[in-house]
Amino acid sequence: MRSRSRPVADLSPILPRGTGQDDSAVAAGGRAAPRARLGERSAQWMFIVPAAAYLLLFFGYPIVKNVVMSFQQYTATTFYTGAAPFVGLQNYSDILSSDLFPKTLLTTVLFTAGSITGQFVLGLAFALFFRRRFPLGGVLRSLLLLPWLLPLVVSGTTWKWMLDPDTGVVNAALRSLHLSSSGIPWLTGTSQALLSVILINIWVGIPFNTAILYGGLQNIPPHVYEAAKLDGAGPLASFRHVTWPLLRPTVSVVLVLGVVYTVKVLDIILVVTGGGPADATETIATQSYELSFQQFDFGRGAAMSNVLIVISLAFAIVYLRADRRARTV
Amino acid sequence: MKRAPDRGRPYTIVGIALLALMLFPVYWMVNASLQPTGSTLQGGWFPFHPDPSGYATALRDQGRNLVTSLVVALGSVALSLGLAAPAAYALARFNLRGTNLVLLGILITQMVPGIVVANALYSAYNELGLLNSYLGLILADSTAGIPFAIIIMCSFMRSIPREIIEAARVDGAGRLRVFRSVVLPVSTNALITAAVFTFLFTWSDFLFALTLTTTETVRPITLGVYQYIGAHTTDWNAIMATTVMASVPAAVLLVVAQRYVATAATDGATK
Numbered sequence: 001m002r003s004r005s006r007p008v009a010d011l012s013p014i015l016p017r018g019t020g021q022d023d024s025a026v027a028a029g030g031r032a033a034p035r036a037r038l039g040e041r042s043a044q045w046m047f048i049v050p051a052a053a054y055l056l057l058f059f060g061y062p063i064v065k066n067v068v069m070s071f072q073q074y075t076a077t078t079f080y081t082g083a084a085p086f087v088g089l090q091n092y093s094d095i096l097s098s099d100l101f102p103k104t105l106l107t108t109v110l111f112t113a114g115s116i117t118g119q120f121v122l123g124l125a126f127a128l129f130f131r132r133r134f135p136l137g138g139v140l141r142s143l144l145l146l147p148w149l150l151p152l153v154v155s156g157t158t159w160k161w162m163l164d165p166d167t168g169v170v171n172a173a174l175r176s177l178h179l180s181s182s183g184i185p186w187l188t189g190t191s192q193a194l195l196s197v198i199l200i201n202i203w204v205g206i207p208f209n210t211a212i213l214y215g216g217l218q219n220i221p222p223h224v225y226e227a228a229k230l231d232g233a234g235p236l237a238s239f240r241h242v243t244w245p246l247l248r249p250t251v252s253v254v255l256v257l258g259v260v261y262t263v264k265v266l267d268i269i270l271v272v273t274g275g276g277p278a279d280a281t282e283t284i285a286t287q288s289y290e291l292s293f294q295q296f297d298f299g300r301g302a303a304m305s306n307v308l309i310v311i312s313l314a315f316a317i318v319y320l321r322a323d324r325r326a327r328t329v
Numbered sequence: 330m331k332r333a334p335d336r337g338r339p340y341t342i343v344g345i346a347l348l349a350l351m352l353f354p355v356y357w358m359v360n361a362s363l364q365p366t367g368s369t370l371q372g373g374w375f376p377f378h379p380d381p382s383g384y385a386t387a388l389r390d391q392g393r394n395l396v397t398s399l400v401v402a403l404g405s406v407a408l409s410l411g412l413a414a415p416a417a418y419a420l421a422r423f424n425l426r427g428t429n430l431v432l433l434g435i436l437i438t439q440m441v442p443g444i445v446v447a448n449a450l451y452s453a454y455n456e457l458g459l460l461n462s463y464l465g466l467i468l469a470d471s472t473a474g475i476p477f478a479i480i481i482m483c484s485f486m487r488s489i490p491r492e493i494i495e496a497a498r499v500d501g502a503g504r505l506r507v508f509r510s511v512v513l514p515v516s517t518n519a520l521i522t523a524a525v526f527t528f529l530f531t532w533s534d535f536l537f538a539l540t541l542t543t544t545e546t547v548r549p550i551t552l553g554v555y556q557y558i559g560a561h562t563t564d565w566n567a568i569m570a571t572t573v574m575a576s577v578p579a580a581v582l583l584v585v586a587q588r589y590v591a592t593a594a595t596d597g598a599t600k
Contacts, residue, residue, distance in 0.1 A: 043504060044423045051416035051479065052431060058472050059438045062449035069448065079455060129344070134337030140344045142587050146355060149579035151533035153551040154572040157558055158358040161565060169357055206351070257439075264442035267535045271555060288444045293540050298448060305445045312440050 063309075069302035076296035084299075091303040100279060100287070108263065108283040108311075111198055115265075116258045118202035123209025123254075128243075130210070131217050141214070148207035156271030159200045163187050163272075190280040193273050197281050201268055209254055216250030217243070252323050259319075260312045284308045358576070362387075362569035383566030384574075391571045394553035397463075398532055398575075401549060404467035405531040406524050409474035413523065417482035418512055422494070438476045446472055447540040454541055461542050466549070469537040474527030481526075485519035486512065522589040525582050532578050550575045 070091050072084040095101060130141045147155065162169050163186035171183035186196045220243065228238045266285045269275060275282040275290065282290075284307055292301025362383050363376035420428050450469055451460075459465030489512065497511045513520070538552040554575060557568050 041425070044419055044425055047415040047419035047423070047508075048425070048431060051412040051475065052434075054412055054471070054475060055431075055434055055438065058446065058450075058468065059434075059441055061453075062446045063441060065449035065453070066445050074452075079452070126347070129340075129347070132337070132340055134340035134344065136341050137337075137344065140341075140348050142583065143348060144351060146352060146580065146583055149529055149583055150355070150576050151535070151551050151579070153533070153535050153554050154358070154575050155354070157554055157568065157572050158354045160558070161361060161569065162354060162357055203351070203354070260440055264444070266444060270535075270539075271558070285442060285444055288442075288448070289536075289540075292444070292448050292451070298452065302445075302448050305442055305448060308442050309440065309445065312442075316440065 066302045066306060069298055070300075070306050072299050074297075074299040074302070078298070087299070091299045095287075095291075095300055095304050095307070100282065103279065104282050104284055104287050107194060107281065108285075110194060111201070111265070111269075111281075111283055112259055112262045114195075114198040115201040115205060115262050116255065118198065119205035119209045119258065120251075120254065122202065123206050124213050126206065126210040127213035127217055130214055141210075144210060145207045147204055148211075152204065152267035153271055155200065155204055156268050159196075159203075160187065160272050163196055187273055188277055190278050193277055193280045197269055197272055200272060201262070201265065204268070205258070205262075209258070212254050213247070213250060216247050219250075220246045248323075252319070256316055256319055259315050263312045263315075264308060284311070355576075358569050358572055362566055362573045364566050366564060366566055380566070383564075383570035386564060386567035387570035387574060390567070391550060391553045391557070391574070394548050394550045395574060397547055398550040400463060401466045401470060401547075402528045402531040402578075404463060405471045405474055406527045408467055409471050409478045409527040410520060410524060412471075413475050413478035414482060414513065414516075414520065415508065417479045418486050418508055420479070421483045421486035422489075435476045435479055438472070443472070443536045447536055450537075451540055459541075461544050461547050463547055465541055466534075466537060466547060467531075469541055470531040470534045471527070473530035473534070474523075477526055477530070478523035481523050482516060482519045485516055489515055518589065521586065525586045525589055529579060529582065532575075 069084075071086055071088060073087045073090070074084045078084045126144065130137055130144075161167075163171075165171060165183050165185045165188055168186070170186065171180070174180040175183060184192060186192050224242055224246070225238060228242050233241065264285050265283070266289055269281050269283060269286050270289070273281040275286045284304060288301050288304035288308060290301075291304055292298050295301075360374070360376050363379040363381075364373070364383070365378075365380040366382055366386075416431075419425065420431060446469065450465075454460045454465050459468075493511060493515065494507055497507045502510070533551065534549065535551040535555065538549040539555070542548055542552065550571070554568065554571050557571060
């Protein structure tokens with residue numbers, strides 16, 4: 001996930017506004033003159049305006065600017081001449097028809113699916129494990145958060161060092177256990193590199209998945225389990241018929257956030273493999289970075305990053321729809 | 330789920346084993362940082378003879394970048410809390426038309442890849458002279474902290490009992506006064522959580538450091554590490570010493586602010 005799985009959120013529970021929450025209405029008085037009321041309202045807006053202005057400047061503007069740039073020939077020369085001729089859909093047709101694109105798209109899908117599956121399954125296993133009360137359980141559970149809090153560059157660098165084919169500790173361990181005599185080219189083999197990056201990303205994302213799923217498990221009332229036990233349900237049956245259905249809302253949050261964050265992961269890949277070897281770990285996000293900041297073709301870079309937005313938006317909508325249908329049936 | 334402590338002991342052992350496996354990379358990073366220069370090729374399993382030379386080199390090369398990261402992270406915390414706290418209060422407690430729109434906007438920000446923001450900001454910063462500046466980085470890095478801070482604080486401020494605020498209003502306190510002397514003090518926990526995470530987000534930022542700085546004048550530690558790997562692949566002890574130093578804030582905050590960290594993960598995502 002994230003893989004910096006940023007712990008932000010499913011807003012749906014806070015979207016419906018509570019009624020009678022308006023504290024200012026009390027003091028303003030229900031019968032205040034319209035002008036005073038207007039003054040009150042605009043004074044209240046002053047609390048939001050700075051943050052809203054920031055969000056418009058640093059999210060709104062970039063989105064719009066990116067869309068505009070994607071239709072322009074926006075290159076290094078633009079910075080000198082100021083000229084960015086309008087080229088219509090040229091940038092999109094260039095990137096979508098390039099030989100690399102199908103491979104990049106596939107890598108992005110494999111990277112995301114692999115990371116999410118691994119993080120979710122292992123995260124759920126950890127959450128179920130830590131749900132039991134045992135000595136030191138709380139301490140161990142909070143120490144588990146460490147990989148998630150470390151800067152991604154740090155994790156990436158450490159793993160790069162550990163997976164080094166010649167000097168890395170992973171191959172050294174495999175050799176001493178006689179599991180592999182020559183060592184595995186974790187980062188230099190075209191088929192192994194993607195797997196390595198996925199494994200690292202799983203490692204980074206497990207704590208976040210564990211933390212959220214653990215929270216979800218804690219919200220399941222114990223008496224439901226007692227009832228299931230009385231009905232003769234074993235551990236497997238009670239997981240299938242009690243835990244899983246009641247955990248569904250939390251699972252949706254974890255998976256949607258997971259995909260949305262993983263699709264845009266850049267740091268880990270840039271640090272560990274730089275997209276190589278032979279473009280084997282090149283994703284849409286890394287491609288977008290390279291087009292804009294290494295080839296200084298901002299137009300195509302913008303087009304590529306818009307493809308990224310469309311993918312994560314499409315996924316979120318499709319998944320949330322399907323999930324809602326599953327829940328209402 | 331109540332168990333006698335004795336019956337839990339096997340779980341403790343399994344738990345420690347699992348954690349040791351998960352945290353091995355962190356141990357290995359510390360171990361590698363304490364090896365002498367050059368001999369890291371063999372790198373023993375334990376730092377029997379810890380050698381601080383990696384740290385000496387790292388501090389000499391990267392000390393300045395650590396300070397830069399600290400300044401940018403603290404600046405981002407100040408900016409994020411300053412903008413997010415009043416907004417969260419208004420979104421939580423005033424029945425303003427448009428509140429839903431703002432909340433929807435915050436939700437959408439989570440889908441915007443950093444590279445989209447970097448792409449657009451590069452040319453804007455280039456014109457405004459904000460490339461290679463502290464202010465530029467603080468502003469860009471806060472894109473992670475501000476939405477998060479608003480969400481965390483908004484969900485907390487909703488739970489403040491209405492009576493407390495009403496009492497202050499009846500006593501004649503103005504809107505700002507209520508916010509400053511009642512709402513903020515009551516919300517300390519949420520403020521700390523937001524501050525801790527905003528700090529970590531900015532401290533960990535790599536993408537904006539990579540795209541919005543081009544010289545050495547303002548170079549955060551994450552970018553320092555990245556360029557270190559490119560330049561000195563032989564001095565692994567110095568590289569690993571730098572990564573250890575770059576991990577210190579995360580480790581310290583995990584210990585010191587543990588209860589805020591643990592609750593934020595669940596609150597941010599599910600509330």
